[in-house]
Amino acid sequence: MIYVIICHKSCYNNVEFGGARRSSCASSNSCNEDFDEYLQEPVVRQRQRRSSFNRASSAGQGTSITCDANNTAKDAKYKFFKDIPRFVKIVEVGPRDGLQNEKIIVPAAVKIEFIRKLASSGLSVIEATSFVSPKWIPQLADAADVMNAVKDLTGIRLPVLTPNLKGFNAAIAAGAKEVAVFASASESFSKSNINCTIEESLARFRAVTSAAKEISLPVRGYVSCVVGCPVEGYISPSKVAYVAKELHEMGCFEISLGDTIGVATPGTVLLMLESVMAVVPVEKLAVHFHDTYGQSLSNILLSLQMGISTVDASVSGLGGCPYAKGASGNVATEDVVFMLHGLGLKTNIDMAKLLSAGEYINNYLGRPSGSKTAVALGATCFSKI
Amino acid sequence: MLGSRSWNKQLYSLRSAVGKFFFQWKTDAQTIGRDGEARRYLHVVKGMTREAPPLNTNTRRSISNGLSSSPKRTADAKDKVWDSTPEFVKIVEVGPRDGLQNEKKIVPTSVKVKLIEMLVSSGIPVVEATSFVSPKWVPQLADANEVMLGIKNIQNARFPVLTPNLKGFEAAIAAGAKDVAIFAAASESFSKSNLNCSIGDSLARYRDVTIAANNHSIPVRGYVSCVVGCPVEGYVSPSKVADVAGELYDMGCAEISLGDTIGVGTPGEVSKMLNAVLSVVPIDKLAVHFHDTYGQALSNILFSLQSGIRVIDSAVSGLGGCPYAKGASGNIATEDVVYMLKGMGFETNVDLKMLISAGEYICRHLGRPSGSKTATAYLAKDS
Numbered sequence: 001m002i003y004v005i006i007c008h009k010s011c012y013n014n015v016e017f018g019g020a021r022r023s024s025c026a027s028s029n030s031c032n033e034d035f036d037e038y039l040q041e042p043v044v045r046q047r048q049r050r051s052s053f054n055r056a057s058s059a060g061q062g063t064s065i066t067c068d069a070n071n072t073a074k075d076a077k078y079k080f081f082k083d084i085p086r087f088v089k090i091v092e093v094g095p096r097d098g099l100q101n102e103k104i105i106v107p108a109a110v111k112i113e114f115i116r117k118l119a120s121s122g123l124s125v126i127e128a129t130s131f132v133s134p135k136w137i138p139q140l141a142d143a144a145d146v147m148n149a150v151k152d153l154t155g156i157r158l159p160v161l162t163p164n165l166k167g168f169n170a171a172i173a174a175g176a177k178e179v180a181v182f183a184s185a186s187e188s189f190s191k192s193n194i195n196c197t198i199e200e201s202l203a204r205f206r207a208v209t210s211a212a213k214e215i216s217l218p219v220r221g222y223v224s225c226v227v228g229c230p231v232e233g234y235i236s237p238s239k240v241a242y243v244a245k246e247l248h249e250m251g252c253f254e255i256s257l258g259d260t261i262g263v264a265t266p267g268t269v270l271l272m273l274e275s276v277m278a279v280v281p282v283e284k285l286a287v288h289f290h291d292t293y294g295q296s297l298s299n300i301l302l303s304l305q306m307g308i309s310t311v312d313a314s315v316s317g318l319g320g321c322p323y324a325k326g327a328s329g330n331v332a333t334e335d336v337v338f339m340l341h342g343l344g345l346k347t348n349i350d351m352a353k354l355l356s357a358g359e360y361i362n363n364y365l366g367r368p369s370g371s372k373t374a375v376a377l378g379a380t381c382f383s384k385i
Numbered sequence: 386m387l388g389s390r391s392w393n394k395q396l397y398s399l400r401s402a403v404g405k406f407f408f409q410w411k412t413d414a415q416t417i418g419r420d421g422e423a424r425r426y427l428h429v430v431k432g433m434t435r436e437a438p439p440l441n442t443n444t445r446r447s448i449s450n451g452l453s454s455s456p457k458r459t460a461d462a463k464d465k466v467w468d469s470t471p472e473f474v475k476i477v478e479v480g481p482r483d484g485l486q487n488e489k490k491i492v493p494t495s496v497k498v499k500l501i502e503m504l505v506s507s508g509i510p511v512v513e514a515t516s517f518v519s520p521k522w523v524p525q526l527a528d529a530n531e532v533m534l535g536i537k538n539i540q541n542a543r544f545p546v547l548t549p550n551l552k553g554f555e556a557a558i559a560a561g562a563k564d565v566a567i568f569a570a571a572s573e574s575f576s577k578s579n580l581n582c583s584i585g586d587s588l589a590r591y592r593d594v595t596i597a598a599n600n601h602s603i604p605v606r607g608y609v610s611c612v613v614g615c616p617v618e619g620y621v622s623p624s625k626v627a628d629v630a631g632e633l634y635d636m637g638c639a640e641i642s643l644g645d646t647i648g649v650g651t652p653g654e655v656s657k658m659l660n661a662v663l664s665v666v667p668i669d670k671l672a673v674h675f676h677d678t679y680g681q682a683l684s685n686i687l688f689s690l691q692s693g694i695r696v697i698d699s700a701v702s703g704l705g706g707c708p709y710a711k712g713a714s715g716n717i718a719t720e721d722v723v724y725m726l727k728g729m730g731f732e733t734n735v736d737l738k739m740l741i742s743a744g745e746y747i748c749r750h751l752g753r754p755s756g757s758k759t760a761t762a763y764l765a766k767d768s
Contacts, residue, residue: 017651265728293721294683298684328758339684376714
C-alpha cells in the first residue's frame with residue numbers, strides 16, 4: 001500500500017475540492033489527499049460535553065454511540081472504500097458518442113482541435129470517431145480526415161467505432177490503432193439501432209476481432225441497454241452477462257457496459273455488475289452511465305465500490321438522449337473527475353485543461369455546459385479569495 | 386437500523402429467478418471464485434454483511450428499474466415468503482423555504498400554498514413551509530403568517546418553519562407552527578457573514594429557542610451548514626461540524642440536518658464528517674442536506690444511505706440555485722432522489738408522478754425549466 005503524503009491544508013487554500021484545483025495543485029498527481037485515510041478505522045472521540053448527554057435516548061453514553069446502527073455504520077464506511085481502485089481510467093467519448101448526438105455538424109478542424117485539447121488535459125483514451133456509413137451518422141462523415149489528423153498524437157489511445165469489417169478496413173486505412181464494436185443486450189434495441197439481431201451483430205464483430213487479432217489491434221466491446229431498453233423495458237442481467245461474455249471471448253480487451261437510457265440506479269447496477277463479473281474479470285470491465293435521470297454519479301460510485309476502474313464519460317455532458325427530447329445523455333467528465341479527485345483517486349487528468357476543452361466545444365456549439373462542475377467553477381466567486 | 390432484509394431478499398430472489406446459470410447459491414461466506422467475489426459486494430448497498438435465508442426458488446420478483454414505482458407497486462413487491470417491510474427513507478422537502486428563498490421572483494402566497502398541498506398529496510411527509518426571519522433579509526418569505534394560515538388544515542405532514550431567534554419562534558407559534566428549525570454554521574466566517582454573529586452567539590440564541598420550544602412541546606430541527614466546505618474559509622474540519630452538531634443535539638434538537646452548503650463534498654469527505662458527527666449524535670437523529678452545485682449530491686446521498694442515514698433533505702425540481710456561484714445549481718432535486726430510492730427498493734411513500742406534477746407546477750409559475758433530470762426525462766418521454 002503506497003501512502004501519498006498529505007498536503008491537506010494547502011490543497012484546500014482556494015477551496016480546492018475535488019477537481020477544483022486552481023493554482024499550484026494544477027496537476028492531479030500532486031497534492032492528492034491520502035485515500036487510505038478513508039480506510040482507517042474511525043476513532044471514537046472522547047468528548048467532554050458542557051451539557052449532559054443524560055438523555056432518554058438509546059445513546060446516553062456521551063462518547064461512542066452505543067446503538068447497533070452506529071457501529072454498523074462505522075464498519076460499513078470502512079468496507080465501502082476498501083475495494084475502490086486507486087487509479088481510475090477515464091475513457092472520453094465526447095468526440096464520438098457526444099458529438100454524434102449533436103444536431104449542428106461540427107467541421108473536422110474543430111473536432112481535431114477538440115481532440116487535441118482533450119489529449120493535453122491528461123486523458124489517456126479518447127474515442128475519436130466512428131467508421132459507420134455517413135448515411136446513418138452524418139456528424140461523423142469526416143471520420144477518415146479526423147483520424148488522419150490525430151493519429152500521431154503521442155501517449156494517447158484513440159479507439160474508433162467499427163460496426164463491421166468494411167468499417168474496420170476503413171479505420172485501418174485511416175491509421176486507427178484501436179477499434180470498438182457495439183452490441184446490445186436487448187434484441188429490440190439491436191434491431192432498431194443496428195438493424196440486426198444480437199447474434200447477427202456478434203457474428204459481424206467476430207469477423208472484426210479476427211481481423212484485428214491478425215494485426216494485433218486491440219478491440220473494445222460495448223454492450224448497450226445493460227439495465228433498460230427504450231423498447232423492452234427492464235433487461236435481465238443474464239442477457240447482459242451473455243453478451244459481455246461473448247465479446248470477451250471473441251477477443252475484446254475491455255467491455256464497456258452502457259446504461260443507454262440512463263434508468264439504472266445503484267440497485268439495478270449492483271445486480272447487473274454481479275452478473276457480468278461472474279463471467280468477465282472486473283479489470284476488463286468499464287461502465288458507461290447516462291445521466292438522463294441524474295443517476296450516473298451514484299451508479300459510478302457503486303461501480304467503483306465493486307472494483308470497476310474504468311469509467312466512460314463525455315466532456316461537458318455532450319450528447320443528449322435521443323430517446324427523451326431535451327433530456328441529458330452522457331455523464332459529464334468534469335463531474336466524474338471532481339468526484340474521483342475528491343475521493344483521492346488518481347486519474348492523471350488536469351481539471352483546468354479539461355474545463356477549457358469543454359469550453360472550446362461549447363463555444364462552438366453555442367450551448368451552455370452540461371457539466372455542473374464546469375458551471376460552478378466558471379461562475380464561482382471562490383476566485384476572490 | 387438493521388438494514389433491509391427485504392432488499393437483500395429481492396436481490397437474491399431476482400438472481401435465483403434469472404441467474405441460475407451464472408450463480409451458484411451458496412450460504413458459505415468463504416466462497417471462492419468469481420461469483421463469490423461478486424456476491425461479497427452485496428453489502429455495499431446496505432452496509433450489511435448478513436446472508437439472507439435460503440429462498441423459495443419459484444419466487445419471481447423483478448427489481449424496479451426505477452420508473453414509476455408508485456407506493457402501491459412497492460407494496461406489491463413485498464414477497465409472501467418474507468414478512469419484513471422495505472426500509473423507509475424520510476424525505477424532508479425544503480423547496481417552499483430553502484428553494485424559494487433563493488428565487489428572485491416573489492411567489493404569491495396562493496402559489497406557495499398550492500405547491501405545499503401538491504407536495505403533501507404526493508406523499509412527502511415533511512415540508513419546510515416557510516421562515517420567520519425579518520422580511521428585510523428574506524423578502525420572499527415575508528408572507529410567512531399567510532402561508533401558515535393557508536396550510537393549517539393540511540393533514541398527514543409536518544411543517545417545520547425556520548426561527549432564527551426567540552422573536553421568530555414566538556411569531557411562529559402565534560401563526561400555528563407545530564415544528565420549528567434553527568440554523569447554525571460549522572464555519573465561523575460563514576456564521577458571521579450569513580447570520581451576522583459568531584457560532585457561539587448563534588448557539589446561545591438557539592438555546593433560548595429550544596428552551597421555549599421544550600416548554601411548548603414543539604420539536605426542533607437543527608441545521609448545520611458548511612459541513613464540508615465554506616465559501617470563505619475553504620475546508621471545514623469534521624471536528625468543528627461535530628462540535629456544532631453536538632451542541633444542537635445537547636440543547637434538544639430532535640433531528641440534525643448536515644448541510645453541504647456549497648456542494649463541494651464527495652464521499653470521502655462526507656465519510657470523515659459523518660464519522661466525527663456520529664461520535665456525538667445517534668445516526669437515527671441525523672439527516673443529510675447535499676447541494677448539487679458540482680453534481681455530487683446523489684453520490685453523497687448514496688454513500689450516506691450506505692452508512693445508515695435515513696433522512697434526506699431535497700427540494701422539488703432542484704429549486705433554489707447557489708448564491709455563491711452564479712448560475713450554478715443548489716439543492717438536489719427531490720424527484721432525482723426519489724427515483725434513486727425507489728430503484729434501490731427503499732420505501733418513501735412518495736408517488737413520483739404526483740411529485741413531478743408539483744415540480745412542473747412551480748416551474749411553470751417561475752417560468753424556468755425544471756432542475757430535475759428525472760422530471761425532464763419523464764416529461765420528455767411523454768411528449
